[in-house]
Amino acid sequence: MKYYIIAGEASGDLHGSNLMKALKQKDTTAEFRFWGGDLMAQQGGTLVKHYRDLAFMGFLEVAMNLRTILNNIKFCKEDIKNNRPDVLILVDYPGFNLRIAKFAKELGIKVVYYISPQLWAWKEGRVEIIKKYVDEMMVILPFEEDFYKKHGVHSHFVGHPLLDAISTLQNIDVEVFKKENNLNEKEIIALLPGSRKQEVEKMLEMMLSVRPYFEEYQFVIAGAPSLPKEFYQSYVDENVHFVSNKTYDLLRCSKVALVTSGTATLETALLNVPEVVCYRGSKISYAIAKRLVKNIKYISLVNLIMDREVVKELIQNDLNTNNLVEELKKILETDKRTPLLRDYDLLREKLGGKGASENAADVILKV
Numbered sequence: 001m002k003y004y005i006i007a008g009e010a011s012g013d014l015h016g017s018n019l020m021k022a023l024k025q026k027d028t029t030a031e032f033r034f035w036g037g038d039l040m041a042q043q044g045g046t047l048v049k050h051y052r053d054l055a056f057m058g059f060l061e062v063a064m065n066l067r068t069i070l071n072n073i074k075f076c077k078e079d080i081k082n083n084r085p086d087v088l089i090l091v092d093y094p095g096f097n098l099r100i101a102k103f104a105k106e107l108g109i110k111v112v113y114y115i116s117p118q119l120w121a122w123k124e125g126r127v128e129i130i131k132k133y134v135d136e137m138m139v140i141l142p143f144e145e146d147f148y149k150k151h152g153v154h155s156h157f158v159g160h161p162l163l164d165a166i167s168t169l170q171n172i173d174v175e176v177f178k179k180e181n182n183l184n185e186k187e188i189i190a191l192l193p194g195s196r197k198q199e200v201e202k203m204l205e206m207m208l209s210v211r212p213y214f215e216e217y218q219f220v221i222a223g224a225p226s227l228p229k230e231f232y233q234s235y236v237d238e239n240v241h242f243v244s245n246k247t248y249d250l251l252r253c254s255k256v257a258l259v260t261s262g263t264a265t266l267e268t269a270l271l272n273v274p275e276v277v278c279y280r281g282s283k284i285s286y287a288i289a290k291r292l293v294k295n296i297k298y299i300s301l302v303n304l305i306m307d308r309e310v311v312k313e314l315i316q317n318d319l320n321t322n323n324l325v326e327e328l329k330k331i332l333e334t335d336k337r338t339p340l341l342r343d344y345d346l347l348r349e350k351l352g353g354k355g356a357s358e359n360a361a362d363v364i365l366k367v
Contacts, residue, residue, distance in 0.1 A: 001027055003364075004085035005034040006076070006100060008054045008093035010195045010226060011263035013037030015115060015161040015357075016091050020045070022361035033083055035076070036091075038225060048079055052226035054096070072096070077103050084109070087364060090134075091115050098129050105133040110367050112136045114360050116155070120147045121296045127151040136367050138360050141305060142350055156363050159356035162263075166248070166270055167354045174253045181243050186218040189328070190254035190273070192247065192264045195224035197231065199260065203278060204235055207258045209321040210328060211239070217255070222247040256331055258324070261313070265300040269311065269344050270351075274331040276324065277302075277313045305350055310343045 003023065007016040017039035023030050024043070032045025035054070041047045054072060073096065080088065080103070088104040090097040094117030101111045116139045119126050130137060130153060137155040139145055148155040178185070193203035204221065211219065223232055223244035232242045243250050247264075251257060251271045259265050261279040268275045277300040298304050302311050312327045314320075330336050 001029075001086040002031045002033070002083070003087055003089060004080060004083065005032065005036065005040070005089045005091065006093065006097055007034070007036040007040065007091035008051050008096055010037065010051065010224065012091040012093060012115070013039045013051055014165060016040045016089075017043050018161055018164050018357040019089070019091075019114060019360055022357040023364065025358075026361050026365055033079075033085065048076075050226075054093075069096070073099055076100055080104055080109070081107065086110065087112055087367060089114055089364065092117060094119075094123075094126065098126060098133075101133040102129065105135075110135050112138070112364050112367055114138045114364075115140055115161075116144050116148075120144065127153060136363055138363055140356060141301075142352075143305070156359070157352075158359035158363065159353065160266075160351040161356040161360075162267055162270055163348070163351060163354040164357045166267075169248060169252075172249055172252050177249055177253045181220075181241065181246070183220065183241055184218055184239075186216060186239075188250070188254040189214060189217045189219050190250050190257040191219055191221045192251075192257060192259040192268070193221065194260040194262065194264075195226050197227060200224065200227065200231075202280060203260050206280065206319060206321070206324070207278065208235065208240065210258075210324050213325045214328065214332075215239075220250055220254070222250050256328060258328075261299045261315075263301065265302055265311065266305075269302045269347055272341060272344055274337055274340050275311050276327045276331070277311055278319050278324075279313070279315050280319045281316070302347060306343065306347060310340065310347070 005016050007013050013036045016036050020032055020040060020043040033048060034040050034045055035049045037051045087110045090101060090113045092115045104111050111134050113134045137153060138158045139155050140160045142157060145155050145157045191207045193200045193207060218239050220241045220243060221232055223242055225245055229244055236242050251268055251273045254273055257268050257273050257275045259268050259275045259277055261277055265277050279299055300311055300313055303309055314323050
């Protein structure tokens with residue numbers, strides 16, 4: 001079959017690549033055309049656009065780049081019309097993908113959504129679009145099935161694809177990792193500041209403000225594949241290092257991590273690394289988001305899935321040097337680590353075992 005996949009972010013590239021791998025095992029003559037990144041490209045097929053050209057963060061940035069976004073939508077529609085895939089697979093990225101779902105459905109193309117948009121947090125009305133234009137909805141968080149059922153939409157809980165990605169990791173030697181990446185002998189505090197330029201600039205400055213309080217540690221920045229190495233050089237010195245495309249290895253060698261909200265908060269937890277979740281947007285974007293988001297107590301996936309505070313979230317004005325130092329000290333110097341790691345075990349149980357990519361591939365092939 002001919003598969004057309006749209007993933008607009010780094011996490012979508014990861015999950016899209018694992019889905020492609022599972023589809024190839026079940027459909028040996030599969031043909032792929034996709035919007036994604038380097039990981040999906042490694043699975044073969046035709047990369048139409050890289051996600052680095054698609055990711056716009058916050059209301060203001062979207063407004064400033066509206067012409068580019070609309071041109072991308074127009075180009076995507078023309079590409080789908082010209083290539084006529086058997087199935088369109090949408091990976092999260094709702095602002096873009098829901099428009100494409102409507103277009104593809106009207107062309108008579110089967111539409112599958114893998115990794116639901118977070119409609120339970122905001123823009124709940126978009127459920128009606130999904131009901132009308134999506135043939136199969138696959139969800140990766142256990143509470144999402146109930147959300148869709150409440151709205152009269154049948155969905156499949158396929159498990160979380162991060163468990164697939166993590167299950168394939170080989171054991172790692174911390175000392176070898178340090179040597180290979182020119183790190184010193186100190187224990188590591190990992191910094192995951194995000195994947196978009198303006199986000200990284202904002203978060204790294206705050207994260208690195210704690211350095212004077214933790215001189216016995218070295219700080220290592222996880223570089224985003226969407227940003228060039230040169231972008232990070234102004235932050236690097238004798239005790240602030242940088243690694244690129246090695247985030248999972250870095251986390252597994254770290255004592256603790258400071259993580260910008262997003263999928264990375266869940267990845268960090270599933271790799272058993274204590275973390276502090278950080279987020280600060282522009283005042284205008286945050287004010288708008290706060291009015292739109294309803295009945296959501298947390299911003300990290302860890303806390304949302306567990307329905308209680310497992311990891312500390314420092315948001316907007318609460319994200320400051322004093323609070324960061326205090327929370328880091330708690331999970332570095334006290335017995336808070338033990339109950340936190342116990343909660344991580346419960347988190348994995350809630351998400352089920354590995355196999356999300358294979359389960360999703362089965363649903364797609366049935367469609």
